[in-house]
Amino acid sequence: MKNIIITGTSRGIGYEMVALLAQAGHNVLALSRNAVPVSGLEITNCHCFSCDITDPDDIKKVPLFLKEKGWKHVDVLINNSGYLVNKPFSELSLEDFKQSYDVNVFGVFSLTQAVLPFFKKSGHVVNISSMGGVQGSAKFPGLAAYSSSKGALITLTELLAEEFKQTGPSFNVLALGAVQTEMLEEAFPGYEAPLTATQMAAYIIDFSLTGHTFYNGKVLEVSSSTP
Numbered sequence: 001m002k003n004i005i006i007t008g009t010s011r012g013i014g015y016e017m018v019a020l021l022a023q024a025g026h027n028v029l030a031l032s033r034n035a036v037p038v039s040g041l042e043i044t045n046c047h048c049f050s051c052d053i054t055d056p057d058d059i060k061k062v063p064l065f066l067k068e069k070g071w072k073h074v075d076v077l078i079n080n081s082g083y084l085v086n087k088p089f090s091e092l093s094l095e096d097f098k099q100s101y102d103v104n105v106f107g108v109f110s111l112t113q114a115v116l117p118f119f120k121k122s123g124h125v126v127n128i129s130s131m132g133g134v135q136g137s138a139k140f141p142g143l144a145a146y147s148s149s150k151g152a153l154i155t156l157t158e159l160l161a162e163e164f165k166q167t168g169p170s171f172n173v174l175a176l177g178a179v180q181t182e183m184l185e186e187a188f189p190g191y192e193a194p195l196t197a198t199q200m201a202a203y204i205i206d207f208s209l210t211g212h213t214f215y216n217g218k219v220l221e222v223s224s225s226t227p
Contacts, residue, residue, distance in 0.1 A: 002209065003027045003074050005062070005115060007053055007107075008081035010034040012181035013128075016201035017078065022046045024205075029065065031111075032081075053081055053107030059114050066118055074118040076208045077169075079108045079127045083149075084183055086142040097145045104149035105156065112160070116169075123169030124212035126204065127157045131177045131223050150175075154219050161217025170212035174204060177223025194224050 004021055008014040009030035015037055018030045022043040030038040030048040038048040047069065051058045066074070083103035085096045112125060119125075131137050133150030140147075157173040164171065178184060178193035179200045185191075203222065211220075 001025050001027060002076055003071050004076040005029045005074060006078045006080055007031045007111065010037045012183060013179060013197045013201050014080045016198045017205055018046060020201055020205055053111050054102040059110045063114050073120050074115055075123055077112065077115055077125045078208055081107060084146045088142055089144045092145055100145035100149040105152045108153060119169040121168030124208060125169050125171045126208045127153055127173040129153045129173050129175045131175050131221060134175045134221060158217050165216060170216040172211055172215050173219050175219055175221045176200065
């Protein structure tokens with residue numbers, strides 16, 4: 001049984017990961033601004049509370065929870081939260097850009113730093129990025145804020161892997177292609193992705209539990225199509 005923290009669990013891939021991991025017997029801490037969907041699952045080995053990873057006060061709740069619940073260590077952190085805005089560059093506001101980086105980069109930084117003291121060398125941090133953030137991949141109009149922030153997350157992951165390669169945990173990043181989620185539907189109405197949220201959740205779970213044995217500081221492109 002592993003102790004696993006997941007962000008962005010109110011819907012989509014994150015929500016599916018919570019159910020699959022809990023069913024497999026792992027201890028799960030599910031973090032999202034909206035804790036209602038996960039709390040409705042009523043799973044005894046799943047804990048959840050409202051947590052906005054862009055709010056420093058909410059970030060402080062996480063190590064306090066781990067201490068109160070007796071989690072002596074964290075095995076896996078999956079930084080799955082994401083914010084996507086699809087607008088022409090000329091219509092993007094500074095707030096759009098700030099929100100993208102607050103969730104996709106700064107929130108990851110804040111939570112990872114807060115949880116770091118609970119990791120052993122064998123721990124694994126998995127950051128969820130996008131094919132749009134991969135240098136040299138196909139780029140799409142309207143995603144300047146989203147894709148550039150996901151590119152920053154990729155570089156951050158590589159840097160953290162280098163900095164902690166002697167002590168752990170391991171850091172890897174998955175650059176996902178299109179997955180049929182609510183977020184995708186909101187940004188690209190009518191687009192049909194080749195993979196479901198449940199399919200991608202199962203892949204991410206397997207990688208989170210075993211990938212650090214083979215990889216550290218790596219960007220794995222997880223996409224069967226473009227986008």
